[in-house]
Amino acid sequence: MHMIEELRSLKNQLLFDGSFEHGTFKNIVIAGMGGSGIAGSIFAELYHKHPVCTLSDYSVPAYVDSDTLFIAISYSGNTEETISAYREAEMRGARMVAITSGGELEKMCKSTVKIPSGLQPRSALGYMLSPIVRSMVDDGSTQLKEAASVVKAVDEDTSSLRGIAESMVASERIPIILGYSPYSSVAYRWQTQFNENAKILAFSSSFPELDHNQIVALGKSYGLNKFQFFVFGGSTGRVRDRIQFTLDLAGIEAIEIPMAGKSPVARTMHFVHTGDYISYFAALSRKVEPADVAIIEELKRLLAGI
Amino acid sequence: MHMIEELRSLKNQLLFDGSFEHGTFKNIVIAGMGGSGIAGSIFAELYHKHPVCTLSDYSVPAYVDSDTLFIAISYSGNTEETISAYREAEMRGARMVAITSGGELEKMCKSTVKIPSGLQPRSALGYMLSPIVRSMVDDGSTQLKEAASVVKAVDEDTSSLRGIAESMVASERIPIILGYSPYSSVAYRWQTQFNENAKILAFSSSFPELDHNQIVALGKSYGLNKFQFFVFGGSTGRVRDRIQFTLDLAGIEAIEIPMAGKSPVARTMHFVHTGDYISYFAALSRKVEPADVAIIEELKRLLAGI
Numbered sequence: 001m002h003m004i005e006e007l008r009s010l011k012n013q014l015l016f017d018g019s020f021e022h023g024t025f026k027n028i029v030i031a032g033m034g035g036s037g038i039a040g041s042i043f044a045e046l047y048h049k050h051p052v053c054t055l056s057d058y059s060v061p062a063y064v065d066s067d068t069l070f071i072a073i074s075y076s077g078n079t080e081e082t083i084s085a086y087r088e089a090e091m092r093g094a095r096m097v098a099i100t101s102g103g104e105l106e107k108m109c110k111s112t113v114k115i116p117s118g119l120q121p122r123s124a125l126g127y128m129l130s131p132i133v134r135s136m137v138d139d140g141s142t143q144l145k146e147a148a149s150v151v152k153a154v155d156e157d158t159s160s161l162r163g164i165a166e167s168m169v170a171s172e173r174i175p176i177i178l179g180y181s182p183y184s185s186v187a188y189r190w191q192t193q194f195n196e197n198a199k200i201l202a203f204s205s206s207f208p209e210l211d212h213n214q215i216v217a218l219g220k221s222y223g224l225n226k227f228q229f230f231v232f233g234g235s236t237g238r239v240r241d242r243i244q245f246t247l248d249l250a251g252i253e254a255i256e257i258p259m260a261g262k263s264p265v266a267r268t269m270h271f272v273h274t275g276d277y278i279s280y281f282a283a284l285s286r287k288v289e290p291a292d293v294a295i296i297e298e299l300k301r302l303l304a305g306i
Numbered sequence: 307m308h309m310i311e312e313l314r315s316l317k318n319q320l321l322f323d324g325s326f327e328h329g330t331f332k333n334i335v336i337a338g339m340g341g342s343g344i345a346g347s348i349f350a351e352l353y354h355k356h357p358v359c360t361l362s363d364y365s366v367p368a369y370v371d372s373d374t375l376f377i378a379i380s381y382s383g384n385t386e387e388t389i390s391a392y393r394e395a396e397m398r399g400a401r402m403v404a405i406t407s408g409g410e411l412e413k414m415c416k417s418t419v420k421i422p423s424g425l426q427p428r429s430a431l432g433y434m435l436s437p438i439v440r441s442m443v444d445d446g447s448t449q450l451k452e453a454a455s456v457v458k459a460v461d462e463d464t465s466s467l468r469g470i471a472e473s474m475v476a477s478e479r480i481p482i483i484l485g486y487s488p489y490s491s492v493a494y495r496w497q498t499q500f501n502e503n504a505k506i507l508a509f510s511s512s513f514p515e516l517d518h519n520q521i522v523a524l525g526k527s528y529g530l531n532k533f534q535f536f537v538f539g540g541s542t543g544r545v546r547d548r549i550q551f552t553l554d555l556a557g558i559e560a561i562e563i564p565m566a567g568k569s570p571v572a573r574t575m576h577f578v579h580t581g582d583y584i585s586y587f588a589a590l591s592r593k594v595e596p597a598d599v600a601i602i603e604e605l606k607r608l609l610a611g612i
Binding site: 026027033034035037048049050051052053056057058061062063080081172174176181191192194195196199200201202203208209211212213214215216217218219220221222223224226227238241242245246249250286288293295296298299302303 | 332333339341343354355356357358359362363364367368369386387478480482487497498500501505506507508509514515517518519520522523524525526527528529530532533544547548551552555556592594599601604605608609
């Protein structure tokens with residue numbers, strides 16, 4: 001599937017009706033790397049009923065036991081870090097769930113939500129996130145429906161997003177995304193989509209934390225004109241004031257990305273999808289193939305000793 | 307106190323004998339921003355007996371209750387986000403601990419570890435971290451003693467660190483620190499120290515996660531020659547292979563920061579202190595005052611409507 005079709009499939013992915021039984025538990029650990037891991041990070045900002053730890057490593061913390069709901073997310077089902085963490089968690093007696101399109105993980109886990117294969121992992125975020133939201137968030141199905149609707153609206157007019165990308169690439173600026181809680185993981189998603197789709201460095205940070213350190217550099221660093229700043233709109237109260245004052249004091253011009261939607265899931269996915277398109281158009285502007293991540297495949301071969 | 311004296315005080319801060327009683331609990335939430343928050347993030351990478359959530363925001367998650375050990379860290383004791391989160395957690399019946407040199411927080415909390423005042427918050431990391439390690443980590447006091455010893459060794463010969471900083475500043479390169487687990491929070495500490503001390507932008511990421519996204523940009527981005535890469539040494543096994551292969555495949559030259567010490571706390575503080583010095587020397591090279599964070603004070607006045 002061409003990358004543009006993958007992008008346009010997000011609205012339907014959010015309506016995918018996969019879910020899982022979770023029973024009772026006292027804490028949640030979600031393991032996943034990169035494009036799969038981001039589903040866990042986004043969920044952790046949406047869900048607050050139990051402690052949620054996201055894991056992007058080979059090992060699980062010592063506290064993991066039969067009170068833990070362990071959710072392993074790997075689009076391929078063969079991510080070595082996630083498989084390793086899965087094995088450890090299973091030995092500790094955790095309640096195991098997997099979200100995958102196949103691979104080792106599907107074979108290992110009795111409670112697998114099987115999702116469609118054939119996409120780039122990072123393009124399958126809707127398939128990986130929606131089963132968790134549907135199973136764990138009150139009103140999750142309703143929020144996912146609204147999310148599908150706001151995502152569809154982004155699909156219908158992308159010309160301004162193309163313009164933003166073309167202008168940034170023409171001046172070879174590196175994107176810095178200034179997010180705010182609970183959209184810090186979306187700012188990170190933008191970073192990784194610029195990395196993988198457009199093959200450009202990108203960085204993210206979030207209010208209010210950045211007001212305690214990065215603000216100093218925003219006012220006085222060298223090299224500031226090499227960066228393109230993005231800021232997420234729709235903030236309220238103290239955070240809205242912080243964003244306004246910070247940009248004013250530092251003298252930073254940032255492109256504001258408007259918020260859309262009413263529910264947390266819809267707002268999150270609207271910000272996600274906007275960044276997906278800008279990174280895609282940045283790839284086209286650079287004349288690089290958005291789907292190509294050959295260096296990751298080369299790395300896997302080296303690690304496998306091939 | 308001059309910044310260089312603040313840096314040299316770290317070894318004694320690690321021997322500060324503050325601690326707290328924590329009783330029984332099922333999860334830990336540590337609230338803190340910027341230079342105070344980093345103590346919580348470092349602790350979360352050292353401690354795995356219970357779920358630890360670090361919070362850099364105004365509100366606490368819904369799960370916080372009488373099973374939660376809530377640790378508020380604010381050097382001044384007046385950080386608005388931390389005070390706000392403290393109030394919420396107290397109303398939920400959490401077991402409350404504060405680490406502060408004074409301010410509102412000292413007045414609010416019956417179980418305060420009072421630490422010496424008069425430093426920049428970011429220079430007081432040893433005072434903020436050591437009570438948590440001493441109280442919560444097996445063998446914590448022994449590890450802190452070793453940490454004081456490796457930190458002292460860094461103090462004794464800083465000429466190579468000065469050279470690294472001078473060379474980076476002379477070519478106006480922006481630092482990118484490539485950490486690895488369990489030193490991801492230290493890579494972030496470097497980033498914030500470059501921001502506040504040297505007033506330059508800086509960014510951090512960590513292995514193995516970065517091999518799933520940033521690696522693509524490391525191989526093909528524009529603007530790569532504007533950055534100075536640092537990588538933490540001392541990794542083993544799969545992560546060591548990943549670091550080597552990633553730098554080779556992407557063609558990135560990185561300055562390797564050697565590991566020192568045997569215990570996790572000592573290794574962590576050695577990496578921390580090395581970065582503290584490089585950011586300090588970067589400030590001197592730029593002829594900016596390392597202690598000056600006037601823009602943060604201006605922001606606080608604007609937020610207070612003064």
